[in-house]
Amino acid sequence: MQKPYAIEVNDLTVAYRFKPVLWDIDLKVPEGVLMGIVGPNGAGKTTLIKAILGIVKPVAGSVYIYGKPYHKNRSRVAYVPQRGSVDWDFPTTALDLVLMGSYGRLGWIKRPGKKERQGAHEALEKVGMLDFKDRQISELSGGQQQRVFLARALLEDAQVYFMDEPLQGVDATTEKAIINILKELGKAGKTVVVVHHDLQTVPEYFDWVTFLNVKKIATGPVKEIFHDDNLAKTYGINFQISEATQS
């Protein structure tokens, strides 16, 4: 029997009111792949992740994680939302925020204990934020907030990670730290899907890529499908990969 895909999406279609934002998306992602999702604004990149995770209700389609329907395999999936999706003035500390990553495993009512705390410390250490663990989250810079968000997902200890624009507006240190963690996750056999906006860095950061613009244009290894043809189909006719990307 063939090994199941880490992520398998069939015929996923999402509409807001009357307008379809995702149309018939099929996606098969093998285990251990770092995949970027690229596409113009309004292409449905964020919606695709949200639909896969059940945050947005699709009109049609199914999602399988390691061969099982997503809702039966939720614990194997971790999520890093867009930084702007929460109120950072919320009264809590970095450590406390990261601890939320353990809530899913704990289930209802049960509170995080010593083990979860230990895990949260380790996750903060990995993203280089341990020194800031008692900081109020609004006092962190944008990049630091993003790293704390990543630490929370690391604490989930999943096999598949979905990240929504984790590199959006972060400083160079954070970008490097996050990419290192992505590569580490990849080496450990985890599958990581990242909504990404910077085409220049796609070949450097990812080994797979999905071109999205309401419909799926292409999915596959960067080496095979990251070329002008697909970029033109995704972004419009006269799009050329800049020289920086080709070198």
Added chain:
Amino acid sequence: MMELFDFIQQLFTDYTSRTIGLGTIVLGIVSGVLGSYAVLRRQSLLGDAIAHAALPGIAITFLILGVKDSLFFLIGAIITGVIGTLWIMGITRFTKIKTDTALGIILTVFFGFGIVLLTLIQQMDNANQAGLEDYLFGQAATLMEEDVFIMASLGGLSLLVVGIFWKELKLLTFDPQYAKTLGFNTRFLDVLITSLIVIAIVLGLQTVGVVLMSAMLLAPAAAARQWTNKMGVMIILAAFFGALAGITGTAISASMANMSTGPTIVMVAVTLVVLSFIFSPIRGLLSRKIRELKSRKTLRKSKTLSVMYQVAINHENYDHPHSFQLLNNFRGFHKSCIRELRNEGYIAVTPDKQWKLTKKGFEEAQNLYVQKNE
């Protein structure tokens, strides 16, 4: 002032005062805790709408029963309060109307309907109707032992539920979408916390009234937020502020003739908010201004010192005296700034009113200079 002490004494001895005092404390605690969720979930206006939507519920209950009964009034208020809430949620979900507009519409429609019913009732030939209009601005004096008992048990139950679902409610409040991906039923949690907020509001109607109840819900929480960066501490503080406002407001209104309790409690709560916004050491306006001024001063000092350094290094010995005029030619400096530099031993002033860097000042300036050019 004497009356205030009298009141405190009465609290322990007099049955009526004790009942009212206990009632307002319970109300303050419950609305402080649940108000914190309303504030953090940015549902402040929803509280106001729910409170106003409760008025027709009370009036209809009276029309059905023909007598005043606070327990049934509570149930009636909850029913129309919930209907109002669902209506608002429905409007924002299924139409393009924004939340603030929906809140405004529902609030006024329900309140208007409630007032119409109240006027109708007043024209009726029912001797029992007197005092029903107390629900507009509240009348703590009408609190009976049974009322306080109901408030305490319903309020206590609400707090218990908050305690049980503490982790889930915190997660829902901060990041509901993430909560969903962790497998929590966010719809259930949403309904749960909103229902608890409705209960907290309805519990206060008799004491504070439909018009002012939202202030009782929001003020203690807003004040508490200023003093802490931890959600748990905020909620405990909000409960404390709520109780404080309740008992102080009752005391003030009891010691001054004919001052209505509800509005007085609200005024005390709002005073707490104002004081917190000004004096809180973390987020207060005052401490922020002080920090800002301090950092400006330090900046100006190091700026002046580095200008002096640039002048001094043009000479063989760093303590070569220069006129103050010279500094003016470079850029503006402050008299108080020079004075402080001198007091701290960074510069010295010669008898003929010229300045020179001291050894300490020279080294400090050198440090600053190196830092700047790194």
